[in-house]
Amino acid sequence: MSLLAEIREKAAKKTKRIVLPEGTEERTLMAVKGIVDNKIAVPILLGDESEIKTLAGKYGADISGAEIINPTKSANFDDYVQAFYEMRKKKGVDMDKARATMSNPLYYASMMVKMGHADGEVAGAVNTTGNVLRPALQIIRTAPGISAVSGSFIMIVPNCEYGDKGTFVYADCAVTPVPTAEQMAEFAKTSVETAVDLCGMSDPKVGMLSFSTKGSASHETIDKVVEATKIAQERFPELKVDGELQADAAIVPSVGKSKAPDSEVAGNCNVLIFPDLQAGNIGYKLTQRLAGAEAIGPILQGLDKPVNDLSRGCSVEDIINVVAMIVVKA
Numbered sequence: 087m088s089l090l091a092e093i094r095e096k097a098a099k100k101t102k103r104i105v106l107p108e109g110t111e112e113r114t115l116m117a118v119k120g121i122v123d124n125k126i127a128v129p130i131l132l133g134d135e136s137e138i139k140t141l142a143g144k145y146g147a148d149i150s151g152a153e154i155i156n157p158t159k160s161a162n163f164d165d166y167v168q169a170f171y172e173m174r175k176k177k178g179v180d181m182d183k184a185r186a187t188m189s190n191p192l193y194y195a196s197m198m199v200k201m202g203h204a205d206g207e208v209a210g211a212v213n214t215t216g217n218v219l220r221p222a223l224q225i226i227r228t229a230p231g232i233s234a235v236s237g238s239f240i241m242i243v244p245n246c247e248y249g250d251k252g253t254f255v256y257a258d259c260a261v262t263p264v265p266t267a268e269q270m271a272e273f274a275k276t277s278v279e280t281a282v283d284l285c286g287m288s289d290p291k292v293g294m295l296s297f298s299t300k301g302s303a304s305h306e307t308i309d310k311v312v313e314a315t316k317i318a319q320e321r322f323p324e325l326k327v328d329g330e331l332q333a334d335a336a337i338v339p340s341v342g343k344s345k346a347p348d349s350e351v352a353g354n355c356n357v358l359i360f361p362d363l364q365a366g367n368i369g370y371k372l373t374q375r376l377a378g379a380e381a382i383g384p385i386l387q388g389l390d391k392p393v394n395d396l397s398r399g400c401s402v403e404d405i406i407n408v409v410a411m412i413v414v415k416a
């Protein structure tokens with residue numbers, strides 16, 4: 087069974103309510119039937135009910151299994167406005183601004199999740215990563231002990247003997263442009279959670295990547311990776327993590343053995359932490375295009391409650407899959 091089929095199966099064993107703030111978007115409406123028929127979640131569409139129903143009719147989408155909430159007309163609207171005002175008044179938000187902000191479905195959705203009125207949120211079919219993330223960062227915020235959110239990709243490389251039978255988790259490929267050493271260490275922790283929860287990996291081994299292996303080169307950018315490794319080993323002693331490692335020393339057993347003979351993970355890493363977003367984003371796209379890998383993500387990691395972004399080029403099936411991933415994480 088494929089990994090995505092396994093994730094859908096895991097989701098079907100739970101009953102979670104997932105809010106879809108882009109409630110008038112065609113692929114989102116078309117995804118409702120798949121989400122409901124596969125028992126993945128109870129979808130909640132945000133928007134004006136009559137507009138959503140008219141559009142669903144036009145697109146031929148069966149949305150009978152969805153709840154519909156019009157943010158500004160909802161019973162919770164005033165409470166959400168008040169809560170947002172309390173959270174953000176130190177940032178200069180007044181009640182008028184709070185009311186206007188909460189009328190934005192992306193902010194309303196994050197507040198639903200924060201308040202426990204939904205178990206997770208999926209958006210991004212028409213909104214940018216930044217626009218989906220900002221409300222989540224402001225309202226849901228990061229999980230205890232985590233200061234930065236990251237976006238990982240599950241990479242499934244065909245006919246590959248490396249990693250976990252060709253499966254890897256790459257991070258950060260989507261969110262934090264220049265992470266600190268502390269934040270890189272956190273990405274190791276949250277990426278291992280993704281590897282276990284979503285990929286079912288039984289033995290995650292983290293490589294903190296660089297262009298140097300164990301002191302083979304020196305530069306301030308390498309110092310950050312060395313420091314990140316030390317922090318990860320100290321703060322998260324349960325992890326198997328080592329660095330700094332070049333990509334080949336991280337994943338190829340013979341290279342790992344020769345370049346980092348004392349490492350517990352070198353040569354066998356299946357979770358790869360990149361030194362910055364440029365490297366991570368380039369790395370996942372090269373693996374996807376040159377190795378023909380399936381790239382599942384970005385999976386947002388480190389938020390206190392699950393929210394996920396979609397690619398604006400997503401298909402209906404992609405939306406159903408991301409909803410299933412959020413349910414598994416919820």
Ligand code: ACO
Nearest residue numbers: 215216219220223224228233234235259260261262263384
């Ligand atoms: N982790 C945790 N909190 C964060 C992070 C982070 N990575 N970044 C910002 N925040 C917090 C800030 O501290 C701030 O909190 P506060 O308002 O309470 O003080 C709040 O979030 C908003 O921060 P801003 O700096 O105002 O937000 P910004 O406009 O910089 O947006 C964002 C942050 C959205 C994460 C931005 O850094 C971004 O757009 N990152 C890149 C996303 C991207 O384009 N990815 C590539 C495409 S995806 C792909 O190819 C798969």
